[in-house]
Amino acid sequence: MSQKRFLAWLLPLLATVFMAGSALSADLATLVTNLVTGGYSERDVAITALAASGEERAAPILQALSAGDLYVRTADKIVVIGKGSGKQVALIDAITGKDAGTAAEDDLDKVKVNNRLRGTIDAAVGSLTLMSPNPKVRRQAADSLFTRRDASALAALDPAIAAEKDSAIKRAMTEARAAIVLTTPETTPAQKLAAIALVRDRGDRDAMAVLQIAAQATEGDVKAAALAGAETVRNTLAAWSMAQNVWYGISLGSVLLLAAIGLAITFGTMGVINMAHGEMVMLGAYTTFVVQQVLRSAAPALNEFSVIIALPLAFLVSGAIGVLIERSIIRFLYGRALDTLLATWGLSLVLQQGVRSIFGPTNREVSSPSWMSGSFKVGQLDVTYGRLWIIVFALLVFVALLALLRRTPLGLYMRAVTQNRPMAAAVGIRTPQVDALTFGLGSGIAGLAGVALSQIDNVSPNLGQGYIIDSFMVVVFGGVGNLFGTLVGATALGIVNKFLEPYAGAVLGKILVLVFIILFIQRRPRGLFALKGRSVE
Amino acid sequence: MMTRFLWTGMGRNLRLFVLLVLAVGIVVPALNLLMPKTSPFYVPAYALQLIGKYLCYASLALAVDLVWGFCGILTLGHAAFFALGGYCMGMYLMRQIGARGVYGNPILPDFMVFLNYPELPWFWHGFNHFWFAAPMVVIVPGVLALALGWFAFRSRVTGVYLSIITQAMTFALLLAFFRNDMGFGGNNGMTDFKDILGYSVQADTTRAVLCFASALALAIFLIISGAIIGSRFGTALIAVRDAESRMRFLGYRAETYKLFVFVLSAAMAGIAGALYVPQVGIINPSEFAPGNSIEAVLWVAVGGRGTLIGPVIGAFIVNFAKTYLTGALPEVWLFALGALFIVVTLFLPKGIVGLWAQIRARNLAKKATAA
Numbered sequence: 001m002s003q004k005r006f007l008a009w010l011l012p013l014l015a016t017v018f019m020a021g022s023a024l025s026a027d028l029a030t031l032v033t034n035l036v037t038g039g040y041s042e043r044d045v046a047i048t049a050l051a052a053s054g055e056e057r058a059a060p061i062l063q064a065l066s067a068g069d070l071y072v073r074t075a076d077k078i079v080v081i082g083k084g085s086g087k088q089v090a091l092i093d094a095i096t097g098k099d100a101g102t103a104a105e106d107d108l109d110k111v112k113v114n115n116r117l118r119g120t121i122d123a124a125v126g127s128l129t130l131m132s133p134n135p136k137v138r139r140q141a142a143d144s145l146f147t148r149r150d151a152s153a154l155a156a157l158d159p160a161i162a163a164e165k166d167s168a169i170k171r172a173m174t175e176a177r178a179a180i181v182l183t184t185p186e187t188t189p190a191q192k193l194a195a196i197a198l199v200r201d202r203g204d205r206d207a208m209a210v211l212q213i214a215a216q217a218t219e220g221d222v223k224a225a226a227l228a229g230a231e232t233v234r235n236t237l238a239a240w241s242m243a244q245n246v247w248y249g250i251s252l253g254s255v256l257l258l259a260a261i262g263l264a265i266t267f268g269t270m271g272v273i274n275m276a277h278g279e280m281v282m283l284g285a286y287t288t289f290v291v292q293q294v295l296r297s298a299a300p301a302l303n304e305f306s307v308i309i310a311l312p313l314a315f316l317v318s319g320a321i322g323v324l325i326e327r328s329i330i331r332f333l334y335g336r337a338l339d340t341l342l343a344t345w346g347l348s349l350v351l352q353q354g355v356r357s358i359f360g361p362t363n364r365e366v367s368s369p370s371w372m373s374g375s376f377k378v379g380q381l382d383v384t385y386g387r388l389w390i391i392v393f394a395l396l397v398f399v400a401l402l403a404l405l406r407r408t409p410l411g412l413y414m415r416a417v418t419q420n421r422p423m424a425a426a427v428g429i430r431t432p433q434v435d436a437l438t439f440g441l442g443s444g445i446a447g448l449a450g451v452a453l454s455q456i457d458n459v460s461p462n463l464g465q466g467y468i469i470d471s472f473m474v475v476v477f478g479g480v481g482n483l484f485g486t487l488v489g490a491t492a493l494g495i496v497n498k499f500l501e502p503y504a505g506a507v508l509g510k511i512l513v514l515v516f517i518i519l520f521i522q523r524r525p526r527g528l529f530a531l532k533g534r535s536v537e
Numbered sequence: 538m539m540t541r542f543l544w545t546g547m548g549r550n551l552r553l554f555v556l557l558v559l560a561v562g563i564v565v566p567a568l569n570l571l572m573p574k575t576s577p578f579y580v581p582a583y584a585l586q587l588i589g590k591y592l593c594y595a596s597l598a599l600a601v602d603l604v605w606g607f608c609g610i611l612t613l614g615h616a617a618f619f620a621l622g623g624y625c626m627g628m629y630l631m632r633q634i635g636a637r638g639v640y641g642n643p644i645l646p647d648f649m650v651f652l653n654y655p656e657l658p659w660f661w662h663g664f665n666h667f668w669f670a671a672p673m674v675v676i677v678p679g680v681l682a683l684a685l686g687w688f689a690f691r692s693r694v695t696g697v698y699l700s701i702i703t704q705a706m707t708f709a710l711l712l713a714f715f716r717n718d719m720g721f722g723g724n725n726g727m728t729d730f731k732d733i734l735g736y737s738v739q740a741d742t743t744r745a746v747l748c749f750a751s752a753l754a755l756a757i758f759l760i761i762s763g764a765i766i767g768s769r770f771g772t773a774l775i776a777v778r779d780a781e782s783r784m785r786f787l788g789y790r791a792e793t794y795k796l797f798v799f800v801l802s803a804a805m806a807g808i809a810g811a812l813y814v815p816q817v818g819i820i821n822p823s824e825f826a827p828g829n830s831i832e833a834v835l836w837v838a839v840g841g842r843g844t845l846i847g848p849v850i851g852a853f854i855v856n857f858a859k860t861y862l863t864g865a866l867p868e869v870w871l872f873a874l875g876a877l878f879i880v881v882t883l884f885l886p887k888g889i890v891g892l893w894a895q896i897r898a899r900n901l902a903k904k905a906t907a908a
Contacts (some may be wrong), residue, residue: 275696332883337697338611339882342838345831346878352869469708469827470861472701514709518702522688526699 001445011244028057028095032079035065036072036111043113044120051124059128061094066121068096071108082108082365123153130160142172143454147206149176149183162292175202182214182226200229203236204380240380241245245498251387253494254394255456257487258449259400259467260474264486267475268444269417270435272330272340276348278464280322282444284314285459286355289364304369307451322443334435346537348464356461363458372455390452394399395446402483414438473517479527489527493517539802543846547763554755554846559858561588565747582741585690589748589816596755596809598836598848600802603762605834606842608798609778611696613830614703615806617710620824622807624714624721625677626903627669627820628740630674630730637731641882647729648722658720667734669707674811675804682803683796690792690799695781704827726821738815752811755849758805762845767800774798837873838881842887850889 034046034505047065050058062068064081071082075090080100082089082183089108091100113121129141138160145153157177164170181187187195196214199207208230215226276278277290288310295306302309325347333340368386375384405411413434416424425431450463457463470493478489493513500509547555565580565588572579597619604610620854636643640650644657663669667769685706689699717723735744765771777784777791784791814820821831832855862870881888887895 110659267697271697273701285627329879329883336882338700339886341611341697341700342834343833344883346835346875346882349871349875349878351875353868353875356871462838469704473705476698476701487581511709511712514705514712518709519688520683521694521698521702522692525694526693 006188013204019090030060031058036070036079040112040114040117043117044131047117047120047124051128052132057095059125059132062121062125062128064094065111066115066118066125068110068113070111070113072111073103074107075098079111080108094312110240112195122528124152130156131163131172134400135166136178138164138166139169139172141178142169144212145370146172146179149180151180151184151211154180154184154429172200172490175207179207181208183217185217187221189218189222192218196222196225196229196467200232201323203233205237208237237380242377243381245502246495247381247383249393249495249498250491251494252498253390253491254387255449255453256467256470256474256494257394257490258390258397258452259446260471261483261486262442262449262476263471264442264475264483265401265414265445266439266478267483268480270330270334270438270477271337271480272333273344273472274339274439274442275332275341275345275468276325276351277350277443277446277453278468279348280318280446280464281450281453281467282459282461282464283318283321283351284310285366285454285457285463286359286364286446286448286450287314287317288451288454289366289459292366301393303367304371306367307369307372307455310451311312311448314451318445318447318450319440319444322446323436323440325443326439330439331432348468352461354466356412359461361461366454366459368455371375386455390456393448393452396484397445398487403443405483410434410437415509473514476521477517482527485527545555547760547767551759551763554745554797555759556848557748558592558703558752558756558759562592562749562756565826566748570741570745576647578726585748586816586861589744589751589888590749590813591853592751592755593809593813593816594833594836594856595849595852596751596758596812597806597833598852599755599758599762599845600805600841601833602801602837602842602845602848603732603765603802603838604795605837606844606848607766607774607778609781610795610799611700611800611834612703612836613700613706613827614798615833617703617707618682618803618806618827619711619813619833620714620822621678621681621830622810623814623820623824624727624810625670625673625807626665626811627727627730628664628721629667629726630733630815631884632661633733634729634731636801638729645728646722648727649720650718652717652723653668654720659793661720664744671811674795674807678803678807679800682800686796688797690795693792698787704830707751707825707830711827714822714825722821724822724895726819728819728821730815730818740794744816747812747816752810754808758844759803759849764803766845770794780814824862825837832874837888838847839877839885839888839891844888844890847888847890854889 031046031050035050038046042492050062060078060081061070066143069082071089071091072078072082073080080091080095081094082091084090088102089105090102092098093100102108129137130145132138132141145157152176157173157180157376161170161173161177164173166411175198180197181191181195182199192214196211199210202282211226211233213232215223215230219227258279259278262280265272266272266274266277288307289429291310291313292303294307295302295309303465325344329343329347330340333343372386372389373384377383377384405415413424413429414437416427417428417431417434417438424434455464457466462528474486474489474493476492478485494517497509497513500512503511554781565585567580568580569582569585597615600618601612601615604612604615614803631646635644638647639651640647642650645654648659664673685702689702694702713719713722714726715724721727730738732738733743736746766774773789774794775795777789781791810824812832833852836851836855837848839846839855840849855874858873859870862873885892885895890902
């Protein structure tokens with residue numbers, strides 16, 4: 001915002017203020033000097049004048065005054081802002097904002113302030129921030145006005161609304177104005193009714209509070225309108241909280257999907273529950289950690305892409321270990337599913353302890369790139385970028401896997417082996433090779449999941465353990481050997497979990513889900529989407 | 538008549554083994570109580586406690602073996618039954634503390650006072666009497682096993698799915714018992730026990746008696762299991778394990794066999810847990826951890842599944858190794874445990890007890906090819 005326009009709309013405001021003429025012509029130094037001389041009533045006037053000057057330094061000076069950090073240096077009568085307390089206070093020149101050395105507290109003269117002045121300062125700073133060139137500050141000022149509903153800010157709001165160019169901030173200011181109008185007794189019923197409509201459309205928890213306060217303070221039509229508005233807002237809120245729960249559920253579901261989809265493949269093809277699957281996820285997370293460590297020293301510029309670099313590496317690390325496990329242990333145990341379960345459990349203990357010995361038992365710090373941190377709002381829905389990317393990533397992995405299974409020869413072989421191993425072998429598919437590759441693929445995907453989970457969970461040797469039981473549940477619920485079953489299973493369990501949480505608490509919700517699955521398996525022992533094979537047992 | 542049936546139903550080896558267990562149960566406490574502390578034959582109190590603990594683990598292992606080794610149900614949740622039995626005993630012991638707790642409340646255990654319980658939850662009533670708590674040790678795990686087994690076996694959930702169900706069950710219980718408002722002491726569980734049946738749990742004589750009771754329980758379980766396995770019922774049970782569909786086609790109700798053994802085994806695990814708690818002096822939700830159940834399965838696998846002696850030997854060997862290694866080389870223990878799982882499943886499918894037979898079979902095969 002240019003200085004000229006800034007002053008143009010400031011003028012009418014200034015006209016109402018005592019000392020307006022001198023304030024406009026006076027420079028900052030005079031204004032500040034006025035601030036520190038005279039009694040409380042003169043100071044009150046000076047505060048308003050300083051605020052009205054529109055100077056950039058006005059806000060920090062006034063805030064310092066309010067906090068009791070504004071001093072006059074006894075030696076040269078310069079006004080300074082002190083930081084910290086104790087014998088030596090670090091000083092900033094109030095007018096220039098530059099460092100002014102340090103001074104002992106005895107050499108400083110504190111500019112006194114009382115509660116009435118603080119009130120004036122708050123209102124003055126509020127209107128200052130409403131006109132700040134920084135849109136974030138303006139937005140914050142508008143939002144805080146909505147909750148404070150400071151009647152004195154009305155005068156500052158009108159010019160701010162008129163000058164505002166950003167439509168979202170303008171809307172926030174208009175809503176703040178409406179909230180003030182609603183809660184001020186002096187306004188007419190017509191104004192109040194218009195304000196109710198505005199506040200109602202805002203539709204959040206603060207809006208409901210404003211409407212409820214208004215309903216208590218008013219009579220007749222206005223009261224009825226306020227109550228109806230509050231009811232509308234309540235319904236809006238319920239809908240949004242439902243949407244938020246669904247979002248959280250999808251987010252949890254995407255994590256479950258990532259963790260379980262590799263398990264679904266290995267379990268589907270070999271009928272083997274790989275208890276070390278969670279450790280493959282953990283290895284993926286640790287790969288991310290190592291990649292970040294290496295990049296930090298070797299190529300700091302690439303740090304922003306460390307997660308993307310880690311993805312193929314994690315796939316290779318976990319996948320290679322998976323193939324190794326299959327070749328060295330699991331292939332000797334085919335047809336003995338329960339023994340495989342025990343052996344892989346043992347393996348998971350070894351891997352955990354191995355990682356613990358190498359990296360230590362404590363959590364390792366994995367940083368998030370900037371494009372994965374932060375959040376934005378869709379309506380009243382909080383969407384964090386990290387979660388959003390994980391959902392996108394889970395879907396990408398899902399689609400890629402689906403394409404692999406449906407469109408490539410390896411996928412064809414894998415499906416053939418899943419459906420009927422002896423027949424597949426009879427038509428010339430090398431089942432041992434397919435087994436090894438399938439196991440490697442499933443483990444590699446677990447590694448990918450590990451990269452994603454390193455962004456939202458603690459990277460510790462126990463990372464995998466927390467997901468293994470949930471992953472089983474998803475696979476068993478969705479049905480074995482069916483990727484869509486896993487997708488539906490993961491999303492459904494995620495959403496159900498999040499919907500139960502508000503009513504039953506996180507732990508009880510989880511218990512209920514477990515009990516539900518235990519009962520569900522009794523009904524449909526082969527899961528939601530059972531694969532129709534020709535096996536006898 | 539009944540005793541003769543039980544006794545003669547067993548093989549000679551098992552009979553000797555039961556006598557050995559009883560001998561340990563008598564000699565070890567006796568050496569602790571009667572020998573002077575300077576004697577080389579004196580058994581220190583911690584060793585007595587350790588052996589009592591192992592005896593309880595052995596009972597749990599036998600319970601697991603009964604369903605896994607003889608019925609083909611790989612249970613990954615048997616520690617839950619063990620812990621439930623332990624909690625029943627723990628509740629009795631908590632009520633015995635009475636007004637001697639930190640807060641001195643004669644009715645409410647300390648943790649309830651701490652968590653502001655207004656009164657005793659309904660399910661705690663009766664646990665101040667031993668005659669009530671003792672049957673509960675069997676009934677609570679038994680009823681849970683009955684409910685779970687009833688649903689699972691009737692809908693023919695088998696194999697890995699059943700393993701997952703049992704694991705989910707113990708995991709759900711773990712989460713539930715961690716909650717403070719469940720009324721079981723939450724995270725911290727129950728501890729600071731004072732006395733059992735009027736005798737101090739800290740006293741040497743009480744510990745000796747508990748150790749003997751554990752051995753007696755194990756001996757009785759061995760006799761019962763031997764009788765069952767040796768009977769026609771046992772033959773049918775093993776047949777269900779090996780060819781369930783065929784047994785079904787022949788007109789046997791496979792689910793009834795499984796259910797009976799599953800409930801019996803849960804009850805055995807419950808009793809083992811109840812004997813375990815006063816000896817270690819604490820019960821907390823970590824007993825429900827899925828890892829514990831799987832470890833119990835390992836004891837059976839190491840000793841030899843499908844034999845009655847194997848699980849006992851396995852429980853002793855693995856737990857002795859655990860006690861030693863977690864003390865001397867804590868880093869190595871998980872490696873050793875993990876490797877044990879892999880080695881046993883790959884190379885010792887019949888466990889240590891089956892090793893002899895395995896070697897003999899190999900030698901025979903070699904001779905056959907040589908000849």
